[in-house]
Amino acid sequence: MISDLSIKQIITYTLTNINIIKMFIAYLNIFKALRLYLYQNLIKMEVHIYYLFIMALPVACIAWTVTKEEIFREAREFCIDRSKNCNKLVKRKFFYVFTCEYCFSHYVTALLLFITKFTLIYPDWRGYIISFFSVVWIANVYMSLYNIIRIDLKKEKIKVAREESELKND
Numbered sequence: 001m002i003s004d005l006s007i008k009q010i011i012t013y014t015l016t017n018i019n020i021i022k023m024f025i026a027y028l029n030i031f032k033a034l035r036l037y038l039y040q041n042l043i044k045m046e047v048h049i050y051y052l053f054i055m056a057l058p059v060a061c062i063a064w065t066v067t068k069e070e071i072f073r074e075a076r077e078f079c080i081d082r083s084k085n086c087n088k089l090v091k092r093k094f095f096y097v098f099t100c101e102y103c104f105s106h107y108v109t110a111l112l113l114f115i116t117k118f119t120l121i122y123p124d125w126r127g128y129i130i131s132f133f134s135v136v137w138i139a140n141v142y143m144s145l146y147n148i149i150r151i152d153l154k155k156e157k158i159k160v161a162r163e164e165s166e167l168k169n170d
Contacts, residue, residue: 048120052131055118056138063105064143066098101143109135 066072075098082095097103109132112118119127120134 045121051118052120052134053138055112055116055131056135056142059105059108059112059135059139060142060146062108063101063139064146067101067104102140105136105139105143106132109139 067076079095079098083092083099086092086095097107113128113132113135118131118135120131121127122130
């Protein structure tokens with residue numbers, strides 16, 4: 001009986017250790033797969049962040065050009081007039097969109113996302129919503145920075161012109 005117990009103990013001990021070794025190998029494989037998955041997704045996320053900042057550039061460029069630059073002045077003045085003088089609220093809001101770079105950037109972003117099918121984080125409708133607001137936000141940061149730089153350049157031009165006129169008068 002003692003020899004039978006010791007054989008049973010040996011078999012149980014061996015099977016337990018084999019299961020522990022198998023579990024350890026399985027955990028190692030799981031960790032390898034998890035590490036690979038995280039590495040690949042972090043790289044994808046990094047690429048998506050680059051795309052986000054690049055996608056915001058044309059949105060900012062188009063929205064700024066249509067709503068602020070001289071080339072669209074006549075159309076913008078027409079839209080400003082219609083946004084103030086239309087009799088229906090829907091018409092006024094429709095024309096106002098073309099006078100506000102923030103508002104217009106939403107429509108440009110929607111068009112760009114429709115064309116490119118760009119998503120962030122999720123590959124479905126949630127990714128479109130996240131990318132929509134992210135691109136709009138980054139584009140508006142770009143436009144704000146551009147506006148600050150442009151104002152600084154105008155100030156410098158005015159200072160230079162003032163100094164030149166003072167030198168000519170002296």
